[in-house]
Amino acid sequence: MPDLHPAATVGDLSEDVILARILERLGPADVAVGPGDDAAVLDLADARAVVTTDTLVHGPDFRLAWSNGRDLGAKSAAVNLADIAAMGARPVALFVALAMPPSTTLAFVEDLATGLREACDELAPGCRVAGGDLTISETLTIAVTAIGELTPGGRPVLRSGARVGDxxxxxxxxxxxxxxxxxxxxxxxxxxxxxxxxxxxxxxxxxxxxxxxxxxxxxxxxxxxxxxxxxxxxxxxxxxxxxxxxxxxxxxxxxxxxxxxxxxxxxxxxxxxxxxxxxxxxxxxxxxxxxxxxxxxxxxxxxxxxxxxxxxxxxxxxxxxxxxxxxxxxxx
Amino acid sequence: MPDLHPAATVGDLSEDVILARILERLGPADVAVGPGDDAAVLDLADARAVVTTDTLVHGPDFRLAWSNGRDLGAKSAAVNLADIAAMGARPVALFVALAMPPSTTLAFVEDLATGLREACDELAPGCRVAGGDLTISETLTIAVTAIGELTPGGRPVLRSGARVGDxxxxxxxxxxxxxxxxxxxxxxxxxxxxxxxxxxxxxxxxxxxxxxxxxxxxxxxxxxxxxxxxxxxxxxxxxxxxxxxxxxxxxxxxxxxxxxxxxxxxxxxxxxxxxxxxxxxxxxxxxxxxxxxxxxxxxxxxxxxxxxxxxxxxxxxxxxxxxxxxxxxxxx
Structure with a gap:
């Protein structure tokens, strides 16, 4: 790995270099096929996939003056993990589409990856980022999709099942x-x-x-x-x-x-x-x-x-x- | 459904109203649990989920002067469907995280939904948008995640299997x-x-x-x-x-x-x-x-x-x- 200054910005670097830094911090994902191919392949507990997506956008959802990269990575994971949990399911993997201004520092991106991993380790052990996408944008945007699995034979818990007397x-x-x-x-x-x-x-x-x-x-x-x-x-x-x-x-x-x-x-x-x-x-x-x-x-x-x-x-x-x-x- | 002027912008409307217009155009998704709960539940052919994500950002990936909503919806579907196909898998569902400036017209959003559906119908019959997320952003961003299934007993086709003489x-x-x-x-x-x-x-x-x-x-x-x-x-x-x-x-x-x-x-x-x-x-x-x-x-x-x-x-x-x-x- 080249020795890059953490103040280097994503506008100065190639996608491959940024990706390598991110993957280093995410650690290996325990999946059938992980990052590096056209798509990931996940082994689920059964043939039902629970899927949700939620995006954090700079401005309406967070302010960089208040949030650092680690907190932001952790929050973008947590909000999606919660939607999987709310179905009665176990989170298996996250996919992260990251759109960043060219002026974003490498250090910030690294912190974001660290935060994503920390939230998985702390809140949903076994769940990891298993894929994603990097693009340039004028607005920092973190779109996360989470995939979860249900207990075999178990039913998803919907919003529609509450009964009088519960x-x-x-x-x-x-x-x-x-x-x-x-x-x-x-x-x-x-x-x-x-x-x-x-x-x-x-x-x-x-x-x-x-x-x-x-x-x-x-x-x-x-x-x-x-x-x-x-x-x-x-x-x-x-x-x-x-x-x-x-x-x-x-x-x-x-x-x-x-x-x-x-x-x-x-x-x-x-x-x-x-x-x-x-x-x-x-x-x-x-x-x-x-x-x-x-x-x-x-x-x-x-x-x-x-x-x-x-x-x-x-x-x-x-x-x-x-x-x-x-x-x-x-x-x- | 209220009779809204198509020039109405997303900044004028509530999320529920915009979502209803989108869902109308996407049509029903043939999934176990579709939009409206915390997450969708997909029935796959077996316990392997093939997952990819790819984002289109206004500026680097498209220009609204050149792209209309239908083409853009169709393209954002197609680029993700192709990643699923490249694994030897069949696309099952798309999840769309849409971040839009408040000035985006309702007509544009409706066209985008129509384009997403048209691409699915034309390129991957049976695949539909099964969930998503709407947010406000200064930069129009369409982050799509596609889920696919493998033929039971079949193996994903990776990048690493080419052999001399092929x-x-x-x-x-x-x-x-x-x-x-x-x-x-x-x-x-x-x-x-x-x-x-x-x-x-x-x-x-x-x-x-x-x-x-x-x-x-x-x-x-x-x-x-x-x-x-x-x-x-x-x-x-x-x-x-x-x-x-x-x-x-x-x-x-x-x-x-x-x-x-x-x-x-x-x-x-x-x-x-x-x-x-x-x-x-x-x-x-x-x-x-x-x-x-x-x-x-x-x-x-x-x-x-x-x-x-x-x-x-x-x-x-x-x-x-x-x-x-x-x-x-x-x-x-």
Missing amino acids: VVAIAGDVGVAAAGLDILFERFRDAAGEPVAVDASVLTDAERAAVAGQLRPRPPIAAGTRAAAAGATAMMDVSDGLVRDARRLARASGVTLDLERASLEPDSERALRGGEDHALLATFPAQTPLPRPFRIIGVVRDAGEATVTVDGVPADGPGGWDPYRDWDGAAG | VVAIAGDVGVAAAGLDILFERFRDAAGEPVAVDASVLTDAERAAVAGQLRPRPPIAAGTRAAAAGATAMMDVSDGLVRDARRLARASGVTLDLERASLEPDSERALRGGEDHALLATFPAQTPLPRPFRIIGVVRDAGEATVTVDGVPADGPGGWDPYRDWDGAAG
């Missing part, structure tokens, strides 16, 4: 990432509203944890297959806000979800609107021993006028984030 | 897309070098076909599984240039590929450097009856100093396209 449960944080985003917006922008680097020394421990939750969420991926094995009737990952996503699950199942505010304290308002923690929201038959770390936050009722209620009161407002309506092109 | 064969056009790009660059740019709309009325039939080959390639996807069944020893899709990609196959197999110039006329120079047609380059044991539309363009020889020769003479020069080194940020 308990509503959640695994992972809700509202922490939203609190972190509020801190970033309120305290780490300049007079013109542009993001500036985070100075962690001015934050309390709780604030630091919230910022970390926003920049590098750690959803409980392994809880997905545990929920399926325990008999979860419906499941989804909370990416756009708890109320907003609960509405989707309720609508798909033809029920109403009644959430209990006390279970979402100390900051129930943020918990109800926050989503980017990628917690797993699931329903289980009453009396099911819940797999860790699920905790009960409500019950499933007959479909009413409101698809989501909080302590019996209809949950109002948009309750989440719509990247098309809410993004203002600058502050996002 | 014939080298190709299925599909080579050099046509490159000729089309030259026409676009030479004849459809303004004084400042910026792309302007193509006026097909000033082109000959051959020129029109070349431009169509660049803007909407039609690689022979079904030839991939036919090649595998016929015993192809190695295969890849020609995306970066025939000489450049042949070098990769030769290196992976530890051989030299000797191409015959006469088989690449009438424009052998463009055929040798052109790649974006996504033809399938394969090697077969001598005397193998070649599946259509493969034709012989050379032979596999013992590894020599040059990994690719043309009529025995080493092929010089870069012989292709490296998006990192060659892209100038404006004219590409």
